[in-house]
Amino acid sequence: MKVSRRDFIKLSAATAFASGLGLGYFQKSRGVQQNAGEIKTVRSVCSPNCTGACGFDALVYNGRIETLTQAADYPEPEYNPRGCLRGQSMMNLIYGPDRLKRPLIRVGKRGEGKFKAVSWDEALDYVADRLADIMKRHGPESVAISIQVPGTGYVHKGAMMRLASMFGWSALHGYTMNGDLPAFWSQTFGVQTEEFESLEWTNSKYIAIFGSNIMVTRLPDAKFVNIAAERGAKVVVVDPNFSPTAAKADEWVQINPSTDSAFALAIAREIIENRLYDEEFIKTYTDMPLLVRMDTQKRLMAKEVKELEEIAGKLNVPEYRDVFVVYDVNEGFKPVNPETLERDFEPAIEGEFEVELVDGKRVKVKPVFQLLKEEVQKYTPEKVAEIITPPNRNKGEYVDMIKRLAFEMATVKPLHIIYGASNYQWYHGDLKGRALALIVALTGNLGKSGAGISTYAGQFKIRWPLGAWWSFKGRKNKWVTYLLWMNKEYRQSEEFKKYNRETPYPKNDVKAFLFGWNNPFDQHNMANRMIEYAENGDLELIVAIDFQMTTSCKWADVVLPGVAWYEKYELTATILHPYVQLQQPAIEPLFECMPEIWIFKELAKRLVQKWNDEELKSSISEFYPDPELFDEEERARKDGTWSFRLARNIAHKASLKAVELMLKTGGELVEGITLEKLLKGPVRLNLPTPNKRQIPFWEQINLKKPFPPQSYPVPLQKTARFVKSGRIEFYKEEDVFIDLGETLPVHKDPFVDTEYRLNPEAKRKYRYFYITRNALYRVHSTHSNNITMLELQDFRPRVWLHPITAKENGIAEGDLVEVYNDRGRVYGYAVLDEGLHPSVIIFEQGWWSRYLRGTSYNSLTFPWIKPTHIVYFVPGIWEPTTAWNEVACAVRKVEV
């Protein structure tokens, strides 16, 4: 399809009409204003890293965005309007004082913020020279890139991945870098993550929210909790702290921090004890009927069983599957076909059996359910009340509450559990997730409308195969795990050597770091160490791509000015609402800012000249999806007609070509979705469910397809090996799970394996939990410098503490306080909050260092690595994930 620039303008005007703005919007008001310029509206997509991807109409007047209004053009009227205060005031960033204007090269010390403005040619040549040198000395894999969340921009973020693939650079996966990957998903279901679209919330009759502040963190979707409640659903919030979400719930249950697994296991125990579980469901879809050997703690495989050896030999299953065994109540030991969930056996789920192995040895075996039943016996309501009840609360009431909630969750269907990121971003987050998943599995609440478990963080899940654009001629980039980069000590530890089988690390460490859409020097665990690498020269080159001068840009050697989402064409497809959408340029990029696809193309073009790879050299014009576009710009350079406008227009065209390429090669999920349709408005993905609704595991539960569904972009065999039985697995048999006593979901207290192991003194010195929650006024660190958001916060950061905590530390409301530990510190003004847990101190994440006396609030964090996370390595799906909240701290008043 060929689309001219003029056509776009026509189409975007059509979009505006379709979105209900109507002709009136374009009419000048009656009267005096004579010099009124052209008014137009352009529909684009607001897409910072909140996963909202909300459609917005930009009103453009005299070439500037004057207002932003939610487009409200989603086909399901319930979704309208999507968007919030941050998106509505985005112009404060686009036209704000921190807007980048020209490429910059550092002239002062790193972090000092002294730069000289240079031409694009100078900046790009400089970066290419330095990169080529580092690649030659340390190998191309020592160049690391970060694109943060892919869902917010398949074209331009894809262009950076495309560049990385050309030379085999290492990519950091945002999902684990940000701690947004809840590891229980891969361990239990074999997937990256799953979640309902928010419209499905209204089909639940019971919504149990464990440590998620949806009313703030999922702002455009929050209303669906209220609508569900209006329709008769019960909403329960389990959280150490009262929150806006708790305020809207029927019930708020305050528990001690990071004790959700104990709570969930008590609920599971009540369900099992009272036989409230869905027996048909657990026999059909889970590993609960499978037998486990008591001698090895491994699952019994059919090929090990004497009487099944022959049948097992004949079964033809893929290498990523294993044939396990059940004890059929009529036929005895029987192999289980891992390639289907159609059940041809009637398993005993309780009891102990003896089986003769091929070598004649007789061993005892038990079904997983039996083991689970034995394990959860430890979690009686009385014992769990000891763990979860906050200080000064009545434990007896908690015992009753556990019993009551267990009964409600077991019997009111559909049940939806929301497991919040602030809850899983702990060292034992995977255990909590496995325990919560147990509740929905035992009660058969999966794969149905309104029934399931969801986690809502990150926009990482790729919705369909993107390889045609994301990799250059089929080349592959490498990967580097962020926490391994930050945690040198762990890389050299015995534990790592013992358990790591696949996780790669660049031979010569990370030497160059290029990042876009990202503010790692403020915003990442642990910011201090990143700064250390910058200061001591471990990092030889730091390149930032952004449209604003962030803290991280200040740490860079070179800053390349990119654009905001009203200045380019881009494709978005985020997780929460299953729409494919197009960003469209409402305005020309300001100053010398350039669409990122152009920046990466130019870097690629310069790098191939300095790198010995003839194939790359000869095919470089293919960096743009249409080589003719590449050549067109080169011709203009030669004949002296090159201009920013020309290069941008070509970049816009190339962006649209990339969109078309990804749609054309994306397979059935995007079949029939065309650029033309996207120019008219959002289009729903072709999900294989009724009404194309996002209902996790619908195919597994309703069509009996084995677990897992595919997690793009990796091939199925990479993730299917996580759940070799083809079932939902609560029993993990890899050695590290056996060694840690985590074959089944269990509860482990916070800090014991982390802070107190690192420094036993911490228990005495740092008595509080340092929780960094998401703020209403920022999307992570985006909008930290939005004047309107700042005004709503009186221009100052806050530290929330319980009045008891304040009293203990001699702090009064409004005092300037310092929260600290051995690693770092953060400053804010005290807010006394009766709804907090007394051992919790809250700081709202995302403040740039310049508002915090130059410190990063992430200087207190630590890059903990849990060894269960290095059993496999599939980038962003099974790898170590950041545990932001596993931080002990103290607080004191700052004398001013």
Added chain:
Amino acid sequence: MVRYGMVIDLNRCIGCRSCAVICKIHNSLPPGTWWHRVETVGSKEHQTPSGDYPNLTELYLPVPCMHCDNPPCVKVCPVGATWKREDGVVLVDFERCIGCRYCMTACPYGVRQFNWEDKDKAVEKGFKAAGFEGEYVEGYRHGYPIDHRTKDGRLVYTPKRPRGVVEKCTFCVQYIDKGLKPACVRGCPGNARIFGDLDDPNSEISKVLRDGAHTRLLEDLGTEPKVFYLLPMKRAERGEVRYSPELEVKL
């Protein structure tokens, strides 16, 4: 004749302040000026609970101009600059206002604001408070870019925002006169707002007010506000879990 009013559903309101922000952006309000506020009732800090454990609550209250049917601000205006239009919208004629601020004293809701300084000055002060070193790029200012006058020619919206006049929420007169809804209604992600004709018995707003328990602020003053609040439901009235009779016996 239409008579415009607004319903704000306090069950649906999530306290996100998007209404306040979109109002500020669309109406060209600089730092320091808010025509629309959202606060948490009884709390010093927004979205922090009031009360004692376990009886904690957060009730968010958005407050725009009430567009009273019996507006005290209109009565006290010595020059007729503020008036109630035939559609019930209370407006200020910026060209007639002399800045005496009687109306601000008269308004029991505190929604009127005096424009003490030039917009540029206000931006400068805001940027200073924020610690910014620069300015918006090339004198950028946000807001609906075109002046709006009523049919009889009175200036009721201008992005220039003249100094020395009183201003307030206009129900986004520049939009409603074109058949659009006020920005706060279009920009509410909680679907908490309904705007429409109170005199049309078939309008959504009339239906909602007929069906649901609602209140108005400071009703006893007799100002007859046209902003109505749907009351927060009692917990017992919602989220009722329906058990099967068999299970209920067990419980």
